[in-house]
Amino acid sequence: xxxxxxxxxxxxxxxxxxxxxxxxxxxxxxxxxxxxxxxxxxxxxxxxxxxxxxxxxxxxxxxxxxxxxxxxxxxxxxxxxxxxxxxxxxxxxxxxxx
Amino acid sequence: xxxxxxxxxxxxxxxxxxxxxxxxxxxxxxxxxxxxxxxxxxxxxxxxxxxxxxxxxxxxxxxxxxxxxxxxxxxxxxxxxxxxxxxxxxxxxxxxxxxxxxxxxxxxxxxxxxxxxxxxxxxxxxxxxxxxxxxxxxxxxxxxxxxxxxxxxxxxxxxxxxxxxxxxxxxxxxxxxxxxxxxxxxxxxxxxxxxxxxxxxxxxxxxxxxxxxxxxxxxxxxxxxxxxxxxxxxxxxxxxxxxxxxxxxxxxxxxxxxxxxxxxxxxxxxxxxxxxxxxxxxxxxxxxxxxxxxxxxxxxxxxxxxxxxxxxxxxxxxxxxxxxxxxxxxxxxxxxxxxxxxxxxxxxxxxxxxxxxxxxxxxxxxxxxxxxxxxxxxxxxxxxxxxxxxxxxxxxxxxxxxxxxxxxxxxxxxxxxxxxxxxxxxxxxxxxxxxxxxxxxxxxxxxxxxxxxxxxxxxxxxxxxxxxxxxxxxxxxxx
Numbered sequence: 254x255x256x257x258x259x260x261x262x263x264x265x266x267x268x269x270x271x272x273x274x275x276x277x278x279x280x281x282x283x284x285x286x287x288x289x290x291x292x293x294x295x296x297x298x299x300x301x302x303x304x305x306x307x308x309x310x311x312x313x314x315x316x317x318x319x320x321x322x323x324x325x326x327x328x329x330x331x332x333x334x335x336x337x338x339x340x341x342x343x344x345x346x347x348x349x350x351x
Numbered sequence: 352x353x354x355x356x357x358x359x360x361x362x363x364x365x366x367x368x369x370x371x372x373x374x375x376x377x378x379x380x381x382x383x384x385x386x387x388x389x390x391x392x393x394x395x396x397x398x399x400x401x402x403x404x405x406x407x408x409x410x411x412x413x414x415x416x417x418x419x420x421x422x423x424x425x426x427x428x429x430x431x432x433x434x435x436x437x438x439x440x441x442x443x444x445x446x447x448x449x450x451x452x453x454x455x456x457x458x459x460x461x462x463x464x465x466x467x468x469x470x471x472x473x474x475x476x477x478x479x480x481x482x483x484x485x486x487x488x489x490x491x492x493x494x495x496x497x498x499x500x501x502x503x504x505x506x507x508x509x510x511x512x513x514x515x516x517x518x519x520x521x522x523x524x525x526x527x528x529x530x531x532x533x534x535x536x537x538x539x540x541x542x543x544x545x546x547x548x549x550x551x552x553x554x555x556x557x558x559x560x561x562x563x564x565x566x567x568x569x570x571x572x573x574x575x576x577x578x579x580x581x582x583x584x585x586x587x588x589x590x591x592x593x594x595x596x597x598x599x600x601x602x603x604x605x606x607x608x609x610x611x612x613x614x615x616x617x618x619x620x621x622x623x624x625x626x627x628x629x630x631x632x633x634x635x636x637x638x639x640x641x642x643x644x645x646x647x648x649x650x651x652x653x654x655x656x657x658x659x660x661x662x663x664x665x666x667x668x669x670x671x672x673x674x675x676x677x678x679x680x681x682x683x684x685x686x687x688x689x690x691x692x693x694x695x696x697x698x699x700x701x702x703x704x705x706x707x708x709x710x711x712x713x714x715x716x717x718x719x720x721x722x723x724x725x726x727x728x729x730x731x732x733x734x735x736x737x738x739x740x741x742x743x744x745x746x747x748x749x750x751x752x753x754x755x756x757x758x759x760x761x762x763x764x765x766x767x768x769x770x771x772x773x774x775x776x777x778x779x780x781x782x783x784x785x786x787x788x789x790x791x792x793x794x795x796x797x798x799x800x801x802x803x804x805x806x807x808x809x810x811x812x813x814x815x816x817x818x819x820x821x822x823x824x825x826x827x828x829x830x
Contacts, residue, residue: 259715260711262718263718266718267670267674267698267714268677268691268694268695268698269707269711270698271699275707279708282708283708283711283712283715285769286712286773287712287725289658290659290663292659293659293725293728294728296732296735298728298731301731301734301735302734303730304733304734306558307558307785307786307811308588308590308786331449332447332448332449332681333679333680334678334682334683334684341680343690343693345690
């Protein structure tokens with residue numbers, strides 16, 4: 254069973270605020286899912302490479318960097334929850350006290 | 352006028368002037384407004400633009416223009432971006448999001464003159480197997496409205512099955528086109544990874560996501576696939592390979608069922624499989640045998656590992672992909688005391704239960720101390736699953752299995768137990784892990800008159816053969 258400390262840590266990494274009820278429920282449900290996933294521990298993969306993509310990996314020579322049709326600033330900002338018309342508005346990421 | 356209209360019949364009807372695109376679109380919109388309040392297949396209905404598109408299509412037709420989808424009223428799953436048309440991904444997070452560009456598959460259809468009736472319901476960010484995880488309410492299966500339509504492309508499947516459109520686009524990360532197609536009694540094509548551009552598809556599991564087609568039959572799926580498949584410079588994972596003319600191919604390949612080698616993997620006929628489903632799929636296999644196919648039992652020994660591998664890899668990728676929903680560039684924002692607090696509150700309010708659960712699971716699998724044991728190990732077992740298929744395709748051309756262990760289940764039946772819900776994907780996820788293609792084909796009904804689907808699986812870029820086999824089967828069964 255995941256501890257509440259583990260749940261808090263994962264929630265923080267995922268930038269998810271959770272209620273106490275959600276924390277308890279996810280601890281229980283994620284534990285059940287991880288128990289189910291334990292069957293992978295019994296598979297011998299000592300000589301097996303991981304698959305990150307099914308596509309054959311190939312080196313690509315960079316092509317000429319051509320500027321294509323671009324979104325206008327208005328289009329880019331259109332869906333922003335807050336903007337001043339020129340940029341996204343967001344609380345300071347770095348403040349003097351930090 | 353519109354009952355059971357196919358893509359092919361629409362084109363013929365428009366050419367023969369049996370109806371105009373405008374008349375057709377009016378008829379579909381009327382039907383949508385009549386039935387959607389009950390079925391909830393559409394999140395957004397695109398009345399105004401659809402009628403404009405229909406008018407434009409009629410003008411093009413009058414000038415002698417012709418494409419396979421000109422004037423075709425269709426539906427688009429709401430995880431595919433549509434320029435100027437709200438795209439929610441089934442989430443509160445994107446309740447007011449209006450894309451400023453089209454997904455490439457949507458752009459291809461738009462320029463070919465298709466008509467977009469609206470955006471169909473989906474599990475939030477395509478995470479689910481029943482369409483119960485949508486923030487916009489559950490979609491109801493037209494065969495029994497107390498049951499789920501499957502998911503995550505449940506809205507698209509119901510729109511096609513209930514004649515609320517001719518054909519629809521869906522997406523498939525772990526079975527999300529094939530399983531709803533099976534539950535709703537229609538045909539669902541899942542393309543090879545990279546065959547259709549993912550540009551403009553709101554990402555869930557980027558190494559698994561693929562665009563597919565939900566259709567009345569394989570021929571319709573072939574027509575749509577010819578328009579949406581192909582390399583796209585905007586998607587570095589799209590495949591550089593010429594797109595076959597699927598429609599010509601399937602009509603000329605009919606005789607090729609003769610000596611087609613079909614593998615039936617014993618691991619897909621196990622305990623928990625509903626007897627009616629097993630019988631119908633085995634009867635489907637026998638139908639192919641009668642048409643000259645050679646059937647043999649094969650083994651895909653890693654089948655049972657597909658689910659745990661899928662739910663670790665897909666959620667890991669999702670946890671990374673969904674970090675973009677941070678209340679800054681688009682979507683919901685809930686103000687907080689500082690930046691971190693704003694992120695947490697925004698994501699708490701914007702995401703539903705299943706999405707949070709998957710983000711948590713994926714973040715855990717990627718976190719320091721667990722990365723090797725879960726994520727990397729899952730990727731290694733993924734290699735074994737892929738190798739299983741590669742071995743199998745040395746001795747058979749296609750593989751036939753059930754799409755899902757049961758027919759459509761009751762709404763609410765599995766929502767309390769996520770693991771039980773995940774188990775419905777046991778026969779569909781392996782295909783995505785291997786990056787191959789598959790098609791879900793109706794093959795009968797159970798005792799409760801609920802549709803059963805059989806899955807035809809093919810190797811990478813095997814769409815032509817799958818569509819051809821499905822088309823021949825449907826032609827011989829229903830004509």
